[in-house]
């Protein structure tokens with residue numbers, strides 16, 4: 001990829017480069033297109049763009065959390081939190097060994113293991129699962145999980161499939177080498193369940209049908225090909241960073257679907273240059289709506305978010321660090337972040353489901369107020 005040298009226009013006080021050397025006392029906001037890849041203007045505000053005193057109406061930042069957020073069966077409509085025409089985000093709590101198979105005919109399913117361990121049985125064999133795993137299950141694959149208890153975040157690529165991002169200048173082995181992707185194996189554990197009668201529940205057009213067999217349809221003797229269940233754990237992700245420049249969230253892209261991306265914030269060093277921003281810059285990423293699921297650690301740009309929570313920052317609203325987190329980033333910068341979070345940035349606005357509304361913390365909209 002090459003591009004012409006182009007020139008930006010400017011007016012008034014501004015820094016020479018994005019995300020560093022901010023005019024004294026100013027707050028930088030990026031107004032960008034195409035999710036950090038398109039045209040962008042940086043504005044240097046006198047006050048934080050998140051310093052609203054109130055928001056009336058349905059557009060506001062939202063936080064979902066609490067007991068019962070992880071409940072219900074896999075891909076169950078009642079466990080859906082946010083949906084749009086190309087993506088459905090839900091939780092699931094699998095308490096015990098599933099006795100039926102599930103097949104999602106509506107699109108690929110991405111599972112993220114928030115807690116617990118288990119064993120996945122699918123068309124291609126078995127796969128051990130542990131906390132922090134992402135598992136991509138292609139559309140149409142049959143699967144079930146054996147576990148003593150797992151909490152899962154599920155992201156359906158409705159009508160489409162997941163791919164890996166183009167790593168561009170970083171080269172194909174950056175962030176994670178595709179060699180770390182794990183695929184299922186036909187092993188003794190898989191063969192030993194060939195004869196069990198198992199029903200297959202198929203989700204098609206968001207409705208369930210059940211196929212019954214006198215045997216287990218997971219009875220492959222072997223396979224070859226490249227349409228497979230694959231797994232990667234966040235611990236195998238090697239995030240890129242710069243000591244002088246706060247890299248945008250897009251640098252942490254893990255999976256891409258045609259209308260949304262999934263990014264992983266994994267522990268990394270914090271910028272050390274004295275004038276570089278050390279928390280995410282305020283931004284109005286106006287072509288995308290942002291969901292972040294907080295998996296573990298202390299969330300360095302937030303000061304009131306617990307692991308197991310999900311936030312929504314809709315289009316039409318600038319977002320950025322909480323006041324205490326921003327202040328702390330300048331006064332007592334830490335050497336490293338220890339947060340692990342999953343971001344789902346979608347082009348299509350999200351609709352809130354009842355399950356999300358039931359678990360919403362209404363105070364989130366006011367959580368940027370300084371004391």
Ligand SMILES: [Fe+2]
Pocket residue numbers: 283285290313319
């Ligand atoms: Fe964002």
